[in-house]
Amino acid sequence: KRYNSPPPAAKRVIIAVLAILGEPIQEIKEWIICRRKINFKRGDPTNLFSRMESYHPAADAELLSTEREECYQAAMASMDGLSRDHVSSSSVRLSILYEWVHVVLEMRQHAKKWMEAKEEAKAGAK
Secondary structure, X not given: OOOOOOOHHHHHHHHHHHXXXXXXXXXXXXXXXXXXXXXXXXXXXXXXXHHHHHOOOOOHHHHOOHHHHHHHHHHHHHHOOOOHHHHHOOOHHHHHHHHHHHHHHHHHHHHHHHHHHHHHHHHHHO
């Protein structure tokens, strides 16, 4: 948040986090808007870590949603080519954010496959 112009890796990770959390993709392309959405105040429900903690990537209602899929695609595009080593040398907070995005994207991918298989099985049983 303190950067007027963040390192590219930091900006990409923050954009991925905000996209996953459902922030409008067109808005978060601008760093000044991203900065406004980052809050690390303890006890504040809009705290970025609180929002991340309460987020569930495998919620059934959202798994097949086109709008949510766009958010995940934006997050994946933002993270494309970023390495764990590159991010971990920047800051501890950024490393935590990077790992969270990585885990959420993996969980979502597995949950989506499971949900699609469940839907196919349901359709085949009719």
